[in-house]
Every structure is written in structure tokens, then in C-alpha cells.
Amino acid sequence: MTPPRIINIIVAAGSGSRFGAEIPKQFCRLTDSTVLLHAVRRIENALPGSHTVVVLSPQWAGQAGDRCIAPGGPTRWHSVKNALDACADIPADIITVHDGARPLPSSAMIRRVITACSSHHGAIPVIPVTDSLRHIDGHAVNRAEFRAVQTPQAFRADLLHRAYSLPYSDTFTDDASVMSAAGFSDIALTEGDPMNLKITLPLDLEIAKLYITHGAGH
Numbered sequence: 001m002t003p004p005r006i007i008n009i010i011v012a013a014g015s016g017s018r019f020g021a022e023i024p025k026q027f028c029r030l031t032d033s034t035v036l037l038h039a040v041r042r043i044e045n046a047l048p049g050s051h052t053v054v055v056l057s058p059q060w061a062g063q064a065g066d067r068c069i070a071p072g073g074p075t076r077w078h079s080v081k082n083a084l085d086a087c088a089d090i091p092a093d094i095i096t097v098h099d100g101a102r103p104l105p106s107s108a109m110i111r112r113v114i115t116a117c118s119s120h121h122g123a124i125p126v127i128p129v130t131d132s133l134r135h136i137d138g139h140a141v142n143r144a145e146f147r148a149v150q151t152p153q154a155f156r157a158d159l160l161h162r163a164y165s166l167p168y169s170d171t172f173t174d175d176a177s178v179m180s181a182a183g184f185s186d187i188a189l190t191e192g193d194p195m196n197l198k199i200t201l202p203l204d205l206e207i208a209k210l211y212i213t214h215g216a217g218h
């Protein structure tokens with residue numbers, strides 16, 4: 001069987017207001033590189049022969065090396081949409097979408113979403129919730145019924161383009177929610193990785209450094 005043709009969209013056009021630094025979190029130094037370049041290299045190394053598009057605000061255009069870039073939009077949805085438009089003419093079977101603020105996806109985890117995507121509309125990595133959960137109206141909920149969703153998420157390329165041709169809604173939280181709203185709800189849940197953290201607060205950078213020192217998730 002011929003391997004699927006894969007495009008990777010790495011979104012890195014957020015301003016990261018919760019992080020509180022002058023530099024957006026995805027461009028902060030992490031060991032010998034930046035958070036973003038760790039993410040990009042791990043995806044490329046796990047999927048040799050794939051094509052990568054990095055979404056950046058124009059003033060940060062130099063942060064992706066010599067890779068293809070697309071301009072960021074006002075929300076994550078608009079940023080993904082810009083990347084899809086930029087790669088509309090490139091033949092692809094599967095499109096992955098990954099947060100540039102998640103520097104440590106393991107290759108095993110990346111390959112799991114690709115494998116599951118071949119028999120579903122898409123696949124998303126999830127991890128169990130370890131904290132107790134409570135609805136904001138005060139009632140307790142059963143955490144065993146919930147999963148926290150990570151990236152990279154992988155989708156059939158034709159269906160993702162169709163889902164993103166529909167209008168924007170502020171209820172979209174990730175690409176799987178855009179697919180489901182378009183009627184493509186056969187989304188497989190694959191095993192995520194607790195070390196695939198999203199850098200949100202300055203302390204997360206120190207945690208990521210520790211994970212790398214301990215050989216996390218290659």
C-alpha cells in the first residue's frame with residue numbers, strides 16, 4: 001500500500017496573553033532551539049516525506065526557518081483556514097493540525113493519529129483527566145466520562161477542506177469540533193501523552209526542559 005500524502009499545519013500565530021512575556025510563548029527558547037521548532041521537527045521527523053505549513057503573524061515570519069508559511073488570523077480557526085487556503089493545490093490524503101505551543105509530541109503518538117485516520121474521518125489524541133471535575137453551576141461530574149484533547153489532530157484532507165469552507169462559529173474549540181459541526185463526526189480517540197504539554201505559563205517551560213532532560217517522548 002502506498003503511504004498517505006500528508007500535510008502538517010502548525011499553528012503559531014497566537015499572542016499567548018496568559019504567558020505574560022514579551023515574546024509569544026511559542027518562540028521562547030527551549031534547550032537548544034525554540035518551542036515552535038521543537039514541535040515542527042518532531043512532526044517532520046515522525047512523518048518523513050510530509051509537507052509542513054507554519055502559520056505565523058507576519059512580524060514573526062523568520063521563526064519557521066525556510067518552511068512554507070501562512071499568515072495568522074484573529075482566531076485559531078482563521079489561522080487554520082489561512083493555512084488550508086495556502087495549501088489547497090498540494091495533493092494530500094491526510095492533514096494534521098498541531099499547536100506550535102506543544103513542543104513535545106512523541107513520534108509514537110503522531111503515528112497513532114495517522115494510522116487511526118485511515119479508517120475514520122479523523123483522529124485526535126486524548127488523555128484521562130486526573131483532577132476531579134465540577135460544572136461551573138456547581139454540580140459534580142464523573143471525570144471517567146471525560147478526556148482532555150491534545151494535538152496533533154489528523155483528518156481526511158478532503159473532509160477538512162469541506163468543514164473549513166463552512167462559516168466560523170465561536171463554539172469551535174479545535175479542528176475536531178469544526179469537523180463534527182460539518183457532519184464528519186467519526187473521529188477516533190487515540191492515546192495521547194501527558195508529556196505533550198501545551199506551554200501556557202512560564203513554569204511549563206521549566207517542566208518541558210525537565211521532560212527533555214529525561215528523554216521525553218521521542
Ligand code: C5P
Nearest residue numbers: 011012013014074075076079099100101
Ligand atoms: O491560545 P492557545 O494556546 O489555545 O492557542 C493554541 C494554538 O493556536 C497556539 O499554538 C497558538 O499560537 C495558535 N493560534 C493561532 N492563531 C490565533 C490564535 C491561536 O495560530 N489567532
